[in-house]
Amino acid sequence: MxxxxxxxxxxxxxxxxxxxxxxxxxxxxxxxxxxxxxxxxxxxxxxxxxxxxxxxxxxxxxxxxxxxxxxxxxxxxxxxxxxxxxxxxxxxxxxxxxxxxxxxxxxxxxxxxxxxxxxxxxxxxxxxxxxxxxxxxxxxxxxxxxxxxPRVLVTQLAFLYRYLWVVMDEGMHMRMARAARDGGLGPWRLRFRSRAGVVGVLFLRSWDRAERIYRAMTARGFDGTLHAPRRxxxxxxxxxxxxxxxxxxxxxxxxxxxxxx
Amino acid sequence: MPEPVLELADVRYRYPTGAEALRGVTFAVQPGEHVALAGPNGAGKSTLVLAMAGFVSAAGTIRVAGHTLTPGSARDVRRHLGLVFQDADDQLFMPRVADDVAFGPATMGLEPEEVRARVGEALAAVGLEGYEDREPYHLSVGEKRRAALATVLAMRPQILVLDEPSADLDPRGRRMLIDLLRPMTSTLMVITHDLDLVVETCRRVVVLDAGAVVADGPVREVLSDRALVEAHGLEVPLRLAQGAPDMQGT
Known part of the structure; x- marks a missing residue:
């Protein structure tokens, strides 16, 4: 997207x-x-x-x-x-x-x-x-x-920016999937619940992704310090x-x- | 016979829930071999990959480039085992493609000159020259996959392990990947259920089902055995099927 x-x-x-x-x-x-x-x-x-x-x-x-x-x-x-x-x-x-x-x-x-x-x-x-x-x-x-x-802060910001869009994509896909089924109609309680569900699933997915990213970093030898070249x-x-x-x-x-x- | 690059002997793993994911996996990969690890969903392929890199601690023996995997040696082992994960978004975490490719070599403590050289070399190897300054988010799925491959190539591992490399790729992206993998002289292990990809990139296939090796041999021989592949939730790849039914009727 x-x-x-x-x-x-x-x-x-x-x-x-x-x-x-x-x-x-x-x-x-x-x-x-x-x-x-x-x-x-x-x-x-x-x-x-x-x-x-x-x-x-x-x-x-x-x-x-x-x-x-x-x-x-x-x-x-x-x-x-x-x-x-x-x-x-x-x-x-x-x-x-x-x-x-x-x-x-x-x-x-x-x-x-x-x-x-x-x-x-x-x-x-x-x-x-x-x-x-x-x-x-x-x-x-x-x-x-x-x-x-501090490096940690810069790294955090960089990660936030890098994955913000990925998470947004996931959220938008889920929202569309939900809208495709309820058409944005239905009783508000149900709509509210399904919305809360999207947020919850998004959180869990982000959690999983964080784990996978960390694993990908570790697989390439990450030991806690980020060696980014300075330009x-x-x-x-x-x-x-x-x-x-x-x-x-x-x-x-x-x-x-x-x-x- | 030269020493195998990868040796698995009676590798077993049980999920914390008690279910058996790996039930005594044994096989070895020789230098320069292109091996596919095939099997249906839930066969234990991904768990085996995680075990090889020490992300889950399995029983049995795992040796990579002569290093026996122990909790203490996991870092050394990972240096030699180049893992390319399925979701390239997980692998490309730096703001710039070049920084991402440089991540491994820089973490290995190489000199900046050497790191730069390796970045150029790895990007050229996957056909992404000129992508140094691009942002991973803006790449296409195929480009991301190739960039992810470059991040591992730059570390010059003894064996490349690709988890579902053709997932999500369109035919063109898939073709580019095949053309990239096929002539590689390095040791390669492709984990997939895209058996046509296996036919085009590997000579040998190990079929895993329910946590155990059910077949291990030449691709053509193993994958054209209809009874065998269908018994394990796979299909004879189109490239090997004779008179395979298609959607055109006759």
């Missing part, structure tokens, strides 16, 4: 794609950190961050629709939190909404706070999705390994990119802090 891979656009070749994965990871982390550190309710320091991301986005020629779709996928959690702020934050009331005996109020401070959080969320997600859109997952793993992220080296362009991005991030944080000290 065909899935929209997480790194679907990562096989292109633009200056953004050609940058070293370790360099990109550090740069993106710096941008995210700076965004998070901007003081509450202040929008101005976020402008240069957005500009930098927009520039990177343009260079990488990542389709805007794709970016928006990715953003939509991760947004429910953030939105659920953000929508509460206008109602909970005390301050100057802009909207009154009588409901029965009580009253629902929306405050200006609440709206500002919600907008600010939403902006930060969008910027951070944008940064992360741009990293994934311009870096193949395997290269990203190499980058993380070179950044001395890639930082070039001048990569250093330049990291330096500029980190400098920008630092400027944002320091500038924001000084302006409101």
């Amino acid at each position: 065909h899935h929209m891979m997480l790194d679907h656009f990562a096989n292109r070749s633009t200056p953004a794609h050609r940058l070293d994965p370790a360099a990109k990871t550090v740069a993106i982390l710096a941008v995210v950190l700076a965004t998070v550190l901007v003081g509450r309710d202040r929008f101005l320091p976020l402008v240069p961050v957005a500009a930098a991301l927009a520039a990177y986005h343009a260079v990488s020629r990542t389709p805007v629709r794709y970016a928006l779709r990715r953003l939509a996928v991760v947004s429910p959690l953030a939105v659920a939190v953000v929508v509460l702020f206008p109602f909970l934050e005390p301050g100057r009331v802009v909207i009154r909404w009588p409901v029965g005996g009580a009253e629902i109020v929306v405050t200006e401070e609440g709206l500002v706070r919600a907008g600010h959080l939403l902006a930060k969320f969008v910027l951070c997600s944008w940064a992360a999705l741009l990293l994934l859109a311009t870096t193949r997952f395997q290269d990203l793993m190499q980058g993380l390994a070179r950044l001395r992220v 890639g080296r930082m070039r001048v362009a990569d250093w330049l990119f990291v330096t500029c991005t980190v400098a920008l991030a630092a400027a944002v944080v320091v500038g924001d802090h000084l302006a409101h000290a």
